[in-house]
Amino acid sequence: xxxxxxxxxxxxxxxxxxxxxxxxxxxxxxxxxxxxxxxxxxxxxxxxxxxxxxxxxxxxxxxxxxxxxxxxxxxxxxxxxxxxxxxxxxxxxxxxxxxxxxxxxxxxxxxxxxxxxxxxxxxxxxxxxxxxxxxxxxxxxxxxxxxxxxxxxxxxxxxxxxxxxxxxxxxxxxxxxxxxxxxxxxxxxxxxxxxxxxxxxxxxxxxxxxxxxxxxxxxxxxxxxxxxxxxxxxxxxxxxxxxxxxxxxxxxxxxxxxxxxxxxxxxxxxxxxxxxxxxxxxxxxxxxxxxxxxxxxxxxxxxxxxxxxxxxxxxxxxxxxxxxxxxxxxxxxxxxxxxxxxxxxxxxxxxxxxxxxxxxxxxxxxxxxxxxxxxxxxxxxxxxxxxxxxxxxxxxxxxxxxxxxxxxxxxxxxxxxxxxxxxxxxxxxxxxxxxxxxxxxxxxxxxxxxxxxxxxxxxxxxxxxxxxxxxxxxxxxxxxxxxxxx
Numbered sequence: 001x002x003x004x005x006x007x008x009x010x011x012x013x014x015x016x017x018x019x020x021x022x023x024x025x026x027x028x029x030x031x032x033x034x035x036x037x038x039x040x041x042x043x044x045x046x047x048x049x050x051x052x053x054x055x056x057x058x059x060x061x062x063x064x065x066x067x068x069x070x071x072x073x074x075x076x077x078x079x080x081x082x083x084x085x086x087x088x089x090x091x092x093x094x095x096x097x098x099x100x101x102x103x104x105x106x107x108x109x110x111x112x113x114x115x116x117x118x119x120x121x122x123x124x125x126x127x128x129x130x131x132x133x134x135x136x137x138x139x140x141x142x143x144x145x146x147x148x149x150x151x152x153x154x155x156x157x158x159x160x161x162x163x164x165x166x167x168x169x170x171x172x173x174x175x176x177x178x179x180x181x182x183x184x185x186x187x188x189x190x191x192x193x194x195x196x197x198x199x200x201x202x203x204x205x206x207x208x209x210x211x212x213x214x215x216x217x218x219x220x221x222x223x224x225x226x227x228x229x230x231x232x233x234x235x236x237x238x239x240x241x242x243x244x245x246x247x248x249x250x251x252x253x254x255x256x257x258x259x260x261x262x263x264x265x266x267x268x269x270x271x272x273x274x275x276x277x278x279x280x281x282x283x284x285x286x287x288x289x290x291x292x293x294x295x296x297x298x299x300x301x302x303x304x305x306x307x308x309x310x311x312x313x314x315x316x317x318x319x320x321x322x323x324x325x326x327x328x329x330x331x332x333x334x335x336x337x338x339x340x341x342x343x344x345x346x347x348x349x350x351x352x353x354x355x356x357x358x359x360x361x362x363x364x365x366x367x368x369x370x371x372x373x374x375x376x377x378x379x380x381x382x383x384x385x386x387x388x389x390x391x392x393x394x395x396x397x398x399x400x401x402x403x404x405x406x407x408x409x410x411x412x413x414x415x416x417x418x419x420x421x422x423x424x425x426x427x428x429x430x431x432x433x434x435x436x437x438x439x440x441x442x443x444x445x446x447x448x449x450x451x452x453x454x455x456x457x458x459x460x461x462x463x464x465x466x467x468x469x470x471x472x473x474x475x476x477x478x479x480x481x482x483x484x485x486x
Contacts, residue, residue: 005036005063008043008051021445021476026058036063039092041083049470052090053448066096135163170287170341173315174389175200175208177343189341189389212241212316232258236302240313246282246320247274259300266320277322281405283330285314287337288394290401291327310401312394326423327406328413331398332360338395349392352383356399364424368414377403405458422484425469429485432473434459436481443482457484 006029014025039062044051057427065087069080080097089094098149116473139161142148150158164182172178172187175196179188182201200206216238220228236258242265245251249271256265262282266272273279281291290311292299299305307314318349321330336473339353356379362368380396380403387393411417419427430441432452437459444452444460451467454460462473462482474482 004032004034005038006034008037008039008086011037021442021446023054023058026054026060030058030060034060036061038062038066041065041067041086044083045086049468050448050472050475054446057448062090062092064094064096065090065092069097097267126155139163169343171343171389171391172340174391177389178208179206186343188345189391191388217450230280233300233302235304240301242316242318244318244320246271247277247325249274249321249322256301258302259305261298261300263297263319265301266297269318272273272324273320277324279320280323280325281321281327283319283321283334283398284317285312285394285397286317287334287341288391288397289314289317290397291330291405292401293405310404311397314394324421324423326364326419326421327402327409328360328419329364329421329423331402332357332364334398334464335360335395342391342395346386346388346392348383348386349388349395349400352379352387352393353395355379356383356396360399362420363410363413366413366417366424367424368410370411372414373403373407373410426431428469429464430462430467430469430471430473431483431485432460432462433481433483438479438481440478442476442478446472448472 008458011022011025011029014020014178015022018025036275037060039051044062044065060295065083068080084095139148142161146153148159148161152159166172166181166187168180169177169181169187171189172181174189175451176192177187177189179196179201180190196206196208198205200208209347216228232238232240239255240258240260241253241255243252244254244265248266250269254265254269256269266279266282279294279297283289283291286308290309292309292311296309299309300367301313303313321327335353335357339357342349342353344350356376359368359372359376361381363372376399380400383396384393384400387395409420412420413424413427417427423430433452439457439459441454441456441460443462444454448470449466449468451463452473453463474484
């Protein structure tokens, strides 16, 4: 039996060109014998609550989920694995990885196993031709020119580099967990002493450094330590790379001297906040970092200064947040990540982060109590002081810093059942302004929960007891009649 499919992006284009609603176009497609859609993963992931019910109502299924990946420059398989997991949960039979930069043979190898979820998962997890492609090519070139391997430049010195690919566990950023992973064991930190410089890989003294450190070595060798110390601060010489992202005009990877201020990074390099929005804060140091606010914009970014501000340099992540960001949800989001990434070895981290996450989820769901804030602080201090490794000790920092600097937002969520940023879904209420509503019924047609009622040419009404807070009504209203009340 012949089956026809259409790209979901083309459905959206048809809506724009015809003025019809998405359900209307989907119904038309079904009438024309189309039984499935080809879905972009990023679009589906962001609009899942809206898209999935509409497809189901129209009797359509997702036949293929596709996304573009540049494996030669982006070796993080997290997004690829999420796509596979999402496809499997939706019973999607085909997954298409559009290779942005692969050699012909590698692209063919990937395509050959894209027919099943299991084969693709195995390939993505084990195939070495894609993983660490840049490093692999660099090593091969260095060996070709005699800069690596046996008898380097006829010096009698042998030196080989080997790439050992891990499973992507966040906890393996800790030294002893990393050595355990390389040895083939589960990546879990151990009690110190002994430290890895005394007893590390296979029980031998081991030097562990990240790529950022190694990248500085050639310049120091060529130009000397004194030259290197002319950059940065006295306590933190050199430069620091930051991944600048969030609500900012210019995103990307930057390298600045240690001691550079946040103001210079955000406004001079980053071009300021998007759409001229007001600055609210910046998450520094990755998921287990801390939040800095307006008063700290002129603070120098070096190891000692940042530590005094209840934050860490960490991985160099800088997530800029504007006035439309809910800081309680920010804390919940990062706590969810660190809790999932906890190896579970020590009780303070395993159980403490779990209890903290439960409290934060209650608060964003509008079910929090004022006593929860005291319990959050108590748990945060306990985890920070008693956890075995750096992941656990830094995991509470987003909570500690947001509680300290945005406590009023926590209290609003608990006492007033309001989210001033209108981000927390459970605390949002959608309403229709009768003065703006012309009674076209478009909102009701696009509501997947049937929460909107009314008569044509009369103002419609939203029943918030039925409403699932998906926002489809607001997105589809051409007259700005639908508004959100915090």
